[in-house]
Amino acid sequence: MSAWRHVAAGAALALVAGMGTAAAAPTPPVPGLEDSPAEVAAAGPQDLAAIAAGGARPVSGTAPSAGPKFAKSGSVWRVIAPEVVLRNTVTDADGDTSTETFQVYTAKADGTPGTEVDLDGAGSNNVLVSPYVASGATAKVTVPYGILKPGVLYKFRTSAYDGSLYETTWSPWADFRIEPYVKFPAAQTSSTINTTAQENIEVTRTDPGPALPTFNADGTVKREATQERTCGKQDGEGRKLCIELSPPTAESKARAEQRTKALREATAAKARKAGKSSAEAAEVAADAPLADLVSWCSDEPVGADYMNRTDACLKSIGSARLLFVDPEEATIGHAVFDFEQRIKAYPNKAAGGTNFAEFDQQIRIMPVSIDAALDGVTLKWNTQSTCESCNTSVIRWADDFDNAAGDSAYWDADDWNAYTDGRWGTRATTWNGTGKEIIDLGWSVTASVDASATASDTADFGTSGIPEVQEFAPRCDDFVGGSLPGCVLPFFKPTYTVDTNKYPAAGGYYWYMQQVMPDHAGSKRWDSLLHYLGPDTPLTTSTGAKWTKANSRNVICGSGSAWSIHPSDASVGSVDCDEYAMASTHESGGYPQGVNLVTSGTKCAQLFTDKMGDGSANFGLLADTRAVTNGPSGTERCGRAAIDSVQNEEAFKDYPAPSWRLLDGDGFFVTLPGYEHCTSTATTCTWKKIG
Numbered sequence: 001m002s003a004w005r006h007v008a009a010g011a012a013l014a015l016v017a018g019m020g021t022a023a024a025a026p027t028p029p030v031p032g033l034e035d036s037p038a039e040v041a042a043a044g045p046q047d048l049a050a051i052a053a054g055g056a057r058p059v060s061g062t063a064p065s066a067g068p069k070f071a072k073s074g075s076v077w078r079v080i081a082p083e084v085v086l087r088n089t090v091t092d093a094d095g096d097t098s099t100e101t102f103q104v105y106t107a108k109a110d111g112t113p114g115t116e117v118d119l120d121g122a123g124s125n126n127v128l129v130s131p132y133v134a135s136g137a138t139a140k141v142t143v144p145y146g147i148l149k150p151g152v153l154y155k156f157r158t159s160a161y162d163g164s165l166y167e168t169t170w171s172p173w174a175d176f177r178i179e180p181y182v183k184f185p186a187a188q189t190s191s192t193i194n195t196t197a198q199e200n201i202e203v204t205r206t207d208p209g210p211a212l213p214t215f216n217a218d219g220t221v222k223r224e225a226t227q228e229r230t231c232g233k234q235d236g237e238g239r240k241l242c243i244e245l246s247p248p249t250a251e252s253k254a255r256a257e258q259r260t261k262a263l264r265e266a267t268a269a270k271a272r273k274a275g276k277s278s279a280e281a282a283e284v285a286a287d288a289p290l291a292d293l294v295s296w297c298s299d300e301p302v303g304a305d306y307m308n309r310t311d312a313c314l315k316s317i318g319s320a321r322l323l324f325v326d327p328e329e330a331t332i333g334h335a336v337f338d339f340e341q342r343i344k345a346y347p348n349k350a351a352g353g354t355n356f357a358e359f360d361q362q363i364r365i366m367p368v369s370i371d372a373a374l375d376g377v378t379l380k381w382n383t384q385s386t387c388e389s390c391n392t393s394v395i396r397w398a399d400d401f402d403n404a405a406g407d408s409a410y411w412d413a414d415d416w417n418a419y420t421d422g423r424w425g426t427r428a429t430t431w432n433g434t435g436k437e438i439i440d441l442g443w444s445v446t447a448s449v450d451a452s453a454t455a456s457d458t459a460d461f462g463t464s465g466i467p468e469v470q471e472f473a474p475r476c477d478d479f480v481g482g483s484l485p486g487c488v489l490p491f492f493k494p495t496y497t498v499d500t501n502k503y504p505a506a507g508g509y510y511w512y513m514q515q516v517m518p519d520h521a522g523s524k525r526w527d528s529l530l531h532y533l534g535p536d537t538p539l540t541t542s543t544g545a546k547w548t549k550a551n552s553r554n555v556i557c558g559s560g561s562a563w564s565i566h567p568s569d570a571s572v573g574s575v576d577c578d579e580y581a582m583a584s585t586h587e588s589g590g591y592p593q594g595v596n597l598v599t600s601g602t603k604c605a606q607l608f609t610d611k612m613g614d615g616s617a618n619f620g621l622l623a624d625t626r627a628v629t630n631g632p633s634g635t636e637r638c639g640r641a642a643i644d645s646v647q648n649e650e651a652f653k654d655y656p657a658p659s660w661r662l663l664d665g666d667g668f669f670v671t672l673p674g675y676e677h678c679t680s681t682a683t684t685c686t687w688k689k690i691g
Contacts, residue, residue, distance in 0.1 A: 058098040058135075058160035058167055061089030066156065066176035068623065068630040073683060076153065077176035080623040080631050082610065084148050084178065087140035088158040088171055090133065096162040097132040100139040107153040107175060117154070119143055132163070145567050149613020150178040150620050180620025182508030182675065183612065184687035187647060191501035192691035193673060195654050198494055200296065200306045205316060206469045209444075209462035211245035212318065229323075232457035238327035239452055243445075243459040247318040248303040252338055255418075256302040256315075259366060262419035263400055264288045270401065290402040291424040293342040293362040302340075305472075309492045309660055310351070312343035312472050320459055322447050324374055333373030333451065340364040341443065341461070345474045345487040347661050356430040357476040357485035361441065366422040370413045375450030379409040381425045382458070384442035389433030395425045413450075431487060436477035436536065436663060438490070440464050465491075479536045480658050493529055493667040494660050498651050500674030504687050505609050505644045506578060506651035508621050511675035511685065513580040513639040516605065516632065519595060521580075521587040522670035525679075531586040532657065534664030539593060547592070553583035555590030556640050561601035566624045566642055569611035578643040579604070582652065586665065589638030596637035605632035607641035620684070634681075 066077035067085050079085075090098045103126065105113035119128045121144070130139035139158070148154065155175050160167040204215050210227040231242035267288040271281035284290075292298055297313035300306050306313040317339040324332045342362040346352030363381045370377055381395060397405040400422045409423035431437065443461035464472035469491070476487040500507035510522070520526035539547040557563055557577035565575060581587035581596065589598040598604065606624035621641065623631030632639075662668065678685035 055096075055162075055165050056093035057165045058090055058092040058096070058162040060100060060158045060160045060167060060171035061091075061138075062172055064088035064156065064158055064171050064174040066174060068625060071682075073179070075175060077174060078683075079176050079178045080181065081625045082143075082148055082150060082178055082622060083145050083625055084143045084176065085140055085629070086128075086143065086156055086158075086176075087138050089136065089138050090158075090160045092135040092160075092162045094162070095135050096164070097134055098139070098160045098162040099132050100130045100141075100158040100160050102128045102130070102141050102156055102158055103170075104143070104148070104154050104156040107155050111175075113155050113173070117147065119147060121147070148178060150180055150610060150622065151183075151612040151614030151616070151618075153177050178613075178622070179684045180610075180612075180622050181512045181607075181681055182621045182678075182685045182687065183618050184504035184508050184620070184674075185618055187504060187644070188501040188689070191499050193497060193499045193501055195497045195499055196494075196656050197497065198308050200300070200308050200311075200313075201492065203305045203307050203312075203471050203491070205305055205314070205462065206466040206471060207463045208316065209245070209460040211460065212247055212316075212462070227460075230457055230459060231325075232455060234327070235452045235455040237452075239332065239455055240325060241447060241449060241452070241455040241457040242323040242325060243447060243457045244321040244323065245318060245459055246321070248316060249319075252319050253302045255338060255366075255368065259419045259422075260288075260298055263422075266420045267401065289400045289422070289424070291398040291400060291426075292364075293344045293360055293424075293426060297340075297342060302338075307472070307489060307492050309488050309494050310345045310347060312341075312489060314341040314343075314472070317341060317461060319368065320445065320447075322374075322377065322449070322457075324449055324451060324455065333371035333449075335370040335374055335377050335449075336368035337379065338366040338368060339445070339461070340366075343441075343464075343472055343474065343489065345489055347483075347486040347488050347659060349484040349486075352486070354430060355484060356432055357478070357487045358428060358430045359439075359474040359476070359487045360426055360428045361443075362424060362426045363443070363445075364422055364424055365409050365445075367411050367416050367418060369418075370411055370416060372413050373451060374413050376410060376412045377450075378448045379423075380446040380448075381409070381427075382444045382446060383427055385429070386440040387429065387431065387437065389431055389437065390439065391430050391432070393428040395427045398424045398426070400424070431476035431485065433476065434478055436475060436479060438470060438473050438475045440467075440470065440473050475661075475663075477536075477661065477663060479534070479663055480661050481535060483658050483661075486661050488661045490663075490666060493669060494662075495524070495669040495671055496652070496655055497671045497673060500672055500687065501690055503647040503651040504674060505619065505621070506647040507672045507674055508685070508687060509578060509607065509609075509639070509641045509643055510580055510651075510670060511672045511678070512607070512621060512681060513605070514670070514672070515681050516634045517581075517596070517637060517639075518635060519587065519637075521585070521596070522668075524669045524671060525676075529667030530581055530670060532662040532664065532666045532668065533584050533586060533588075533591065534657075534662055534666065537664040549583035549588075552588040552590035553579060555598070556583070556588070556601040556604060556638060558601075561640075562627075563601055563640060566608035566626065568608060568642070571611050572609055572619065572644065574645040575609065575642040576645045576648040577601075578641050578648040580639045580641075584657075598638055601638070601640050602627060603636065604638040604640045605636040607632070607639060609642060609644065 104117040108114045128141040157170040214223040264285040268281040268285035322335040345359040352358040441464040446458040448456040471491040478485040514523040520528040522530040556579040612618045
């Protein structure tokens with residue numbers, strides 16, 4: 001019997017005392033050959049001779065394992081690559097080196113062995129044999145690609161041979177399954193996922209002015225108000241006007257809800273009176289207040305500030321109490337107003353309607369009470385900016401129904417309505433500069449009353465943010481190719497949603513990399529941004545040319561990056577090298593000044609897609625272990641994977657960098673909706689259809 005089989009039984013010797021001759025003992029069991037007496041007989045003399053010489057049989061370990069990663073999911077070894085590594089320890093009492101034979105079966109539904117798998121591809125022997133290892137060491141074999149299928153439950157066992165003696169029993173069975181990091185179907189032909197849809201975020205103001213407190217991100221007070229009241233100069237009679245600002249209260253929040261309801265009812269009534277049907281009137285009323293520069297702002301609750309890439313909705317300003325006092329500080333009369341502000345940036349000509357970059361600002365002032373003793377109240381909105389290349393318009397004042405409301409915000413003390421008599425002041429700013437400019441803004445309100453010819457006071461409404469944050473500071477530029485100059489609010493970090501219905505392979509790969517990369521680049525779960533490699537990058541190549549994404553990609557997937565296609569099932573189709581983080585970001589492994597810089601794509605996690613073998617039509621993302629035998633460590637700073645060519649090319653084809661006016665270093669997130677129900681790579685993440 002040939003030595004590779006390693007499963008033949010030896011016949012033990014019994015030395016008959018005083019006779020000097022050997023008698024054959026009963027033949028022990030033969031692993032895998034119990035029904036082959038001929039093979040047992042053929043093996044007998046070799047084992048007899050070894051035992052006669054005083055040898056001991058080698059013994060397999062009792063805990064065979066499968067990998068990579070050699071980690072269990074329950075009682076099953078989870079293997080991350082189709083080139084499965086099987087291993088087990090082996091000991092020999094004589095200290096001889098030994099080999100181990102590895103035998104694999106499919107598992108039946110009840111967990112018992114099913115059909116033996118032909119591991120060596122010869123069609124008759126079926127097993128693989130390890131090299132010789134020292135006693136106590138681990139023997140292992142690697143099953144070639146294509147023999148074992150992802151998703152199938154297998155069982156394996158081992159039997160040892162020390163060159164003279166065969167182990168006469170098998171090791172215990174061990175179960176394993178090739179499990180991908182993610183599992184997904186073929187690309188869907190249609191999808192309802194909106195890849196560029198954005199959600200407004202809530203923002204904490206860093207500089208609301210000295211009369212209002214500042215808050216930490218968790219809502220606790222960071223700095224108490226430092227100025228409770230301001231007062232202007234006395235008029236000719238010794239009287240003066242003072243202003244007290246206060247943050248939003250439960251009462252002001254309730255007023256806002258009542259005001260919105262009343263205004264929409266009044267708008268609908270006006271529309272019906274103008275001849276519109278009830279349905280048409282309801283549609284018009286839904287847009288009320290009609291003068292609002294940021295249409296979605298009125299539906300946000302008072303007490304916080306909100307924004308997106310182009311709009312800011314400031315609803316934390318609160319209220320102002322105007323006090324008209326005599327020389328002894330006794331109150332002659334008072335008035336209360338609620339305030340809100342808006343900012344709208346126009347990212348291109350189509351949005352703004354001019355050939356210039358433009359952003360608009362707006363204040364909303366709503367009367368709450370006005371004493372008759374004041375006769376009337378005028379509020380002047382003051383705007384300041386640091387812009388070096390801007391032109392500003394005069395402020396246009398309108399009422400709640402967007403009708404012109406004169407040259408100022410004015411209320412007659414005897415003629416006003418608390419719910420439908422607001423004033424909207426709008427100022428347009430155009431930018432005609434070159435390059436890019438971040439424009440800090442500042443606001444205040446100056447109040448005067450008809451009861452005095454000269455008494456006035458100014459309240460500070462703060463700025464667009466402290467220099468380190470600048471949360472509401474517009475940025476205008478003329479860098480974006482194919483677009484006229486435009487403006488955005490760069491503090492807002494947009495989110496690109498990969499269509500994981502149409503591009504499940506690419507989406508699953510990106511999800512895996514977001515989980516395992518040390519910086520979790522692009523993941524909202526870890527609040528970790530990707531940063532765009534923009535047209536204004538100062539980074540250059542060794543020849544002085546501007547650094548582009550092609551330069552970054554060349555490091556990871558280029559001709560000199562040592563990338564080659566891993567074998568896969570024909571149903572996978574054509575594949576490309578897909579890198580994460582993307583070459584268009586600072587987080588790319590090829591970006592020279594990035595935290596993830598590597599010297600070569602060989603330093604990245606190596607992955608590929610393949611067909612599942614469990615009878616489904618699914619595919620999976622697996623480890624490419626040709627160069628790194630244990631697969632990704634989970635600490636790599638980049639990834640490269642063999643991904644379906646179409647998905648690789650189109651997963652980011654709608655990425656709206658120009659319309660978002662992304663410049664160099666701008667942050668953004670990438671979300672992967674078909675996979676974000678999964679939170680760990682310890683088990684397979686299975687794709688879910690969205691919509």
